[in-house]
């Protein structure tokens with residue numbers, strides 16, 4: 001999958017955000033996550049699970065820089081929320097034994113904000129710029145020169161009397177993170193020496209993440225229990241860690257604390273996260289599409305009304321994962337369910353019944 005086409009970003013609209021609120025399977029970090037994530041973050045490349053290609057490439061980049069006694073090239077990390085971009089930025093600093101400064105695109109609205117940060121960097125420091133696609137234009141242009149020539153022009157004064165005073169910067173490593181690499185202007189993208197495209201994690205990798213986290217949280221988890229949680233984690237370590245915490249609660253209250261397959265299954269049943277990682281909202285959208293509209297095509301607005309949600313919530317919160325899972329397709333004529341969707345909800349497409357009620361798929365269940 002090409003990351004430039006990827007659009008399952010944090011919802012931009014208030015309506016979508018409201019729909020995503022308190023979703024157990026949302027890939028964004030909530031307050032609770034932020035508190036525990038620091039403890040669960042791998043500290044070096046060796047501990048970082050999966051992303052083999054990115055890890056190998058990054059290892060080379062960092063190792064070579066270390067051998068030369070130089071500052072590492074600028075690195076761009078692109079990928080969906082919760083795949084480990086912030087984690088990797090900290091690992092880069094740790095591997096280079098360099099201090100790290102953390103800021104984000106939305107925090108830098110004026111070029112002056114950026115100039116202040118850049119001019120206070122020390123040699124070799126890592127500057128982590130999260131959500132780099134949300135930086136303002138003037139700041140972005142200042143960043144071009146800083147990245148390339150380790151220099152910024154500080155504008156002093158206003159109007160015709162304004163002068164640009166060039167300021168030398170110590171060499172530093174910019175680590176940019178973005179969920180929307182496609183939104184980065186090419187001149188900015190081109191100034192990174194290395195771009196890491198983070199992929200969704202496979203089940204085996206998520207199991208390793210879960211075993212590691214369980215060890216750190218001092219929870220006993222059986223391999224089958226980890227497999228059960230991994231399958232529902234949407235390819236995302238952050239979700240895996242969150243589900244693990246909920247299952248741990250359940251295991252502690254309802255059983256002896258050990259996470260077995262049965263415990264994981266019952267716990268995630270309580271939280272309405274199904275075997276494929278769909279939650280109540282996802283299943284409502286899919287269910288309406290199948291049961292009320294015979295699998296589509298149906299327009300987004302109609303579908304939204306049918307499930308009692310805002311358009312934006314359906315489009316930005318539920319659909320991206322359904323599309324990624326091959327359960328729903330967006331077509332010019334509207335939303336269409338795939339055969340896998342019928343199968344997942346245990347329904348039969350209309351007209352495919354042998355005998356019995358031909359309407360069963362439509363109105364039956």
Ligand SMILES: Nc1ncnc2c1ncn2[C@@H]1O[C@H](COP(=O)(O)OP(=O)(O)OP(=O)(O)O)[C@@H](O)[C@H]1O
Pocket residue numbers: 027028029036037038040041042047048049050051080081082083084085086087088179209237238241
């Ligand atoms: N490869 C990995 N191995 C182990 N744990 C991981 C890995 N990647 C991510 N995690 C876990 O997932 C959590 C989320 O990762 P992180 O905060 O780095 O994601 P992110 O890509 O920065 O997300 P966002 O786009 O929301 O900022 C971390 O706390 C970390 O514990």
Ligand SMILES: [Mg+2]
Pocket residue numbers: 085086087130177
């Ligand atoms: Mg992050």
